[in-house]
Amino acid sequence: MTRLGYTKDQIETAGIDAYNYQGVGCPHLFANIKEGAQVLDVGSGLGVDSFIAAGACGSTGSVIGIDISKGEVLHANTRAESRKSENTIFIQADMEKMPFPDNSFDNVISNGAFCLAPNKERAFREIHRVLKPGGSFSVCCTTLLTRLEDQVNWPVCMRVFMPLKDAEPMLENIGFQDIKVDQSDSTMTLDILVPEDELDQGENNMQSSENSTQPEKKRQGVHVGSPEFSHLKDYDMDKLCARVTLCGTKPC
Ligand SMILES: C[S@@+](CC[C@H](N)C(=O)[O-])C[C@H]1O[C@@H](n2cnc3c(N)ncnc32)[C@H](O)[C@@H]1O
Incomplete structure (x- = not known):
């Protein structure tokens, strides 16, 4: 999470829940959540970004996570209860049919979930509908840089990624403004420095990591080690896909 742009404070807010992180970026870099905001986390998973958002909007705001x-919803609600995060709830819902009235939220965030929507x-039309006028969204997702060859067996997630070139025209067409497609940190392979003592120990390591010795730098692959996708080993994932953050606002 540090590598993806989360601040030390945000990781501390996530606490032990940081170990449940399944995201592809950091929506908070562009989310601009203010005290008192009503926030929606789309595809909230085990709740990590929702708990960070709940810290940002404070007790006068609220966060709803849908998944x-x-x-995932059951687990996230159990965690919200044990964290005493009273302004955070999770409900089961499909992002393509959100159970909210129009103009309900100041901010929508999402991490690693839009990639999967058929x-x-x-x-995105649902985001536009449920945002209040002037409200904004920050969505981290993985996109395709190229057309995938039909005859290759691609992982199902890759088959539903959206072509990156389609993102901006689609958001414009829906009616968003101030659209940004942030590609400043878009590689699929990440060089992550993981202190050895963080690999198999518990939550106390978050404090101890600063004092750790520099570990060996390892390049992380995608679907490496899965026999089903061994035929993908010669593809360069950085040429096929890009992690991006899509942002925009609903006009007032
Ligand atoms: C990769 S996980 C990311 C979870 C979380 N946002 C995080 O960063 O830790 C993707 C999540 O999207 C959810 N998801 C997939 N399709 C969805 C849909 N149509 N509506 C709502 N959630 C969906 C999945 O159940 C899963 O929890």
Whole structure:
């Protein structure tokens, strides 16, 4: 999370829940959540970004996380209860059909979930509908840089990624303004310095990591080690896909 741009404060706010992180970027870099804001986290998973958002909007604001998976919602609500995060709830819902009235939220965040929606335009139209006029979204997702060859067995997630070139025209067409497609940190392979003593120990390591000795630098691959996708080993994932953050506002 540090590598992706989360601040020390945000990681401390996440606390032990940081170990449940499944994101592809840091939506908070562009989310601009203010005290008192009503925030929606789309595809909230186990709740990590929601808990960070709850810290940003404070007790006068609130966060709703939606996820299509009953299990993720159950876990996130259990964590919210034990964290005593009273301004945060999670509900099971599909991002393509959100159970909220129009103009409900000041901010929408999402991390690693839009990549998976079969119909991105429908999901972004839902964001436009539920945002208040002047409200903004910050969505981290993985996109395609190129057309995938039909005859290759690609992982199902890659088959539903949206072509990067389509993102901005789609958001314009929906009616967003101040659209930004941030590609400043878009590589699929990440060089992550993981202190050896953080690899298999518990939450106390968050404090101890600063004192750790520099570990060996390792390049992380994508789907490496999966026999089902061993035929992808010669593809350069950085040429096929890009992690981006899509941002925009709903006009007033
Ligand atoms: C890679 S995980 C990311 C979870 C979380 N945002 C995080 O960063 O830790 C993607 C999440 O999107 C959820 N998801 C996938 N399709 C969805 C949909 N149509 N509506 C709502 N959630 C969806 C999945 O259940 C999963 O929890």
